[in-house]
Amino acid sequence: MLFQQITGFDVRKMGNAERAAVQLGIPATVAVQLQQVAWQTVTQENSAPVNQTLDPCTVSKRVLR
DSSP: OHHHHHHOOOGGGGGGGOHHHHHHTOOHHHHHHHHHHHHHHHHOOOOSOSOTTOOHHHHHHHHHO
């Protein structure tokens, strides 16, 4: 969110191959969802969850292992 606020760059353009996410082991689908949430937060375009079926706790466990 800070990156988008400071630069004005639409973080959704980074896509699923964004290097920091890859280096941190964040799955591509989760990286894209995080980009969408960051964009929504900064622009306040939509308050609806990006993926209501995704359990962030389950994803976090997979990422950290």
